Structures are given as structure tokens and as C-alpha cells.
Amino acid sequence: MIKILANDGIDPIGKKLLEDAGFFVDTNNIPQEELPEKLKNYDAITVRSATKVRKALIDACPNLKVIGRGGVGMDNIDVEYAREKGLSVYNTPASSSLSVAELVFGSLFGAVRFLPDSNRKMPVEGATNFNGLKKAYAKGVELRGKTLGIVGFGRIGREVAKIAIGVGMDVLAYDLFDFNPELDIVLGGGTTVKVSVKKATLDEIITTADFITLHTPFIDKALLGTEELAKTKKGVGLVNISRGGLIDELALIDALNSGQVSFAALDVFDNEPTPREEILKHPKISLTPHIGAATNEAQERIGVELASLIIDHFNK
Ligand SMILES: NC(=O)c1ccc[n+]([C@@H]2O[C@H](COP(=O)([O-])OP(=O)(O)OC[C@H]3O[C@@H](n4cnc5c(N)ncnc54)[C@H](O)[C@@H]3O)[C@@H](O)[C@H]2O)c1
Numbered sequence: 001m002i003k004i005l006a007n008d009g010i011d012p013i014g015k016k017l018l019e020d021a022g023f024f025v026d027t028n029n030i031p032q033e034e035l036p037e038k039l040k041n042y043d044a045i046t047v048r049s050a051t052k053v054r055k056a057l058i059d060a061c062p063n064l065k066v067i068g069r070g071g072v073g074m075d076n077i078d079v080e081y082a083r084e085k086g087l088s089v090y091n092t093p094a095s096s097s098l099s100v101a102e103l104v105f106g107s108l109f110g111a112v113r114f115l116p117d118s119n120r121k122m123p124v125e126g127a128t129n130f131n132g133l134k135k136a137y138a139k140g141v142e143l144r145g146k147t148l149g150i151v152g153f154g155r156i157g158r159e160v161a162k163i164a165i166g167v168g169m170d171v172l173a174y175d176l177f178d179f180n181p182e183l184d185i186v187l188g189g190g191t192t193v194k195v196s197v198k199k200a201t202l203d204e205i206i207t208t209a210d211f212i213t214l215h216t217p218f219i220d221k222a223l224l225g226t227e228e229l230a231k232t233k234k235g236v237g238l239v240n241i242s243r244g245g246l247i248d249e250l251a252l253i254d255a256l257n258s259g260q261v262s263f264a265a266l267d268v269f270d271n272e273p274t275p276r277e278e279i280l281k282h283p284k285i286s287l288t289p290h291i292g293a294a295t296n297e298a299q300e301r302i303g304v305e306l307a308s309l310i311i312d313h314f315n316k
């Protein structure tokens, strides 16, 4: 019987699909340090972003044939090495795009009206400082009419653009590769509307956008470091729901403290699962614990897609 370790869990519907196909699915979360010993007996492992599947683990488990990533980013897996060793590696790239895009807007709407800071402070200061807080949050802004710069115009970047245009924002988009700026927005009721973003350079986005949101994979060098943050429009708002490291965290703290950046909404961090204190406690940072894909709908789509990929793999 094919044995699969779903080490970071799998949606129950995906699990059932695998079991109905005759596979054994173990959803116990085995600690990283025990995996080299315990994964030896399995044919496949599925992970999210928590479990790392590095060279040493692959070498320790010669029975392993498949690595499944329930999600998009595969920076926690030594993909090339696994493939060189004859393993198949799959991810589910489209299943969570909409959920991530919706979190971008949840974060943006919240940040421009100070919701994270207000939620932190009101339970503590409300009774004594109610009017003080009201004054502190007086300079909220609307998103309509503002310019959103999207860096990385792939699946998520495109979903973000559709919502932004629906909200009435002007959208600038940049990608490493040439892309089609046109998008189809499906409205409630099923009508499709054709819209378009404006293509821009990274520099144009950095220097002119009111808000910048990052949607590239993990890149070794920060896209927004000291130099880039110094060139932004004063008071720019930043969103990073992509990968820690895309914004230099120390440069960001300086830029928030000086007012160059008015807020940052972060779902991803340099040090997951233990981001640095200055980030966790900063009043101008809206925090979420890597939940871009954490909706029932996305996880169900991911589970079903992953199950189908694994079933097809072992049944071909
Ligand atoms: N926070 C979360 O829970 C969550 C969930 C899903 C995905 N993500 C992250 O979002 C990333 C993007 O996902 P996607 O589905 O849109 O991927 P995608 O591959 O569809 O799009 C990424 C785009 O980035 C572009 N790109 C790559 N390097 C670039 C660079 N240096 N400058 C500009 N553009 C560049 C690519 O050409 C591509 O068009 C994933 O790699 C993952 O790291 C995070």
C-alpha cells in the first residue's frame, strides 16, 4: 500500500480522495528533527510552508518518490535536487490566488484606518484615552483614486489587480517578464468586464505608488531595501504577503519610524515562526501569521488538487 505522510496536514476532502484511491494517509505532524528516521517508511510526503524538505532529508529516505507542496512557494523544498534524485515534486499554484489577494485588501483596508493598532490599544487604553485614540486615528485615507503598485504580475498579482480596479484604484504593474496587462473581471451575476492595468518599471512603482504590494517568489536580495524605501512617495503603505526577505526588515523599521513609510502589512517574515520583536511590536505594522492561503475554500482546492496529482502519479 502507498503510504503518504501529510506532515503539515491536508484538507479532509483531499485526504478522503487519497484513501478512496487505496492509499494510507498519515496526518501526524512529525517534528523536523525526527523526519530523517520516520519518513523512511513512506512513499510520499506532502507539506505546506512549515516542514522543510532539504537534501539531507531526501538522502535519508530512499523510498520517497513524491514530494507534494500544498500551496505555491517551494522555497522550503530542494526541488532541483529532489528531481535529480528521480523524485517527482508537485505544487498547487493556482488554488490559493484569490484568498491571498483578498488578504491583501483585508490588510490594506485595515491599515489605512488603523484597525490593527486600534485593536491593540483600545482594550488597554480605551477608558482613559478614548478621545486621544480617536484623534490618533483621525488621518485615515480612502483607497479609491489612489495608485497601487503591484510587483510580480503572476497569478496572485493579477487577482490583486482585479480587486483594486473594482475598488477604483489606479494600478501600476511590474514583472520581470513581459505580460498581458488585460484582465477579465467576473462580476457578481456572471457578467465579465475587460479591464487593463498600466505597465510600469519597478522604479516607477517605487517612486509614484501610494501603496506597493509584492507578489514575486522568494528572492535572495530584498526588492525594497534602504535605497528603494528612500525613493518612495512619502507615507507610502506596503504589503508583503509573499515571502519574508522581500522587504528588508531593518530598513523598514527605520522607514516607519521616520514616517517615510506610513504602514506595512506583513504576513511573512525573515524568521518564521519567530519574527523579530521590533516587527511584532511596531504600532505601524499590521501582522498576520502567514495566513494568505488559510481559507476553507483555498485549502479544499489545494487538498483536492494535491490528491489528484498524487493519485495520477502512482496510478500511471
Ligand atoms: N502568504 C501566503 O500565504 C502565500 C500564499 C501563496 C503564495 N505566496 C507567495 O506568493 C508568491 C507568488 O505567487 P503567485 O501564485 O502569484 O506566483 P506566480 O509564479 O504566478 O507569479 C509570480 C510572478 O513574479 C514574477 N517575478 C519573479 N521574480 C521577479 C522579480 N525579481 N521582479 C518582478 N517580478 C518577478 C514572475 O515572473 C511571476 O510572474 C509565491 O511564490 C509565494 O511565495 C504566499
Ligand SMILES: O=C(O)[C@H](O)COP(=O)(O)O
Binding pocket: 048, 049, 050, 070, 071, 072, 073, 074, 096, 290, 291, 292, 293, 294
Ligand atoms: O506559498 C504558499 O502557498 C504560501 O506561503 C502558503 O503557505 P502555507 O501552506 O504554509 O499556508
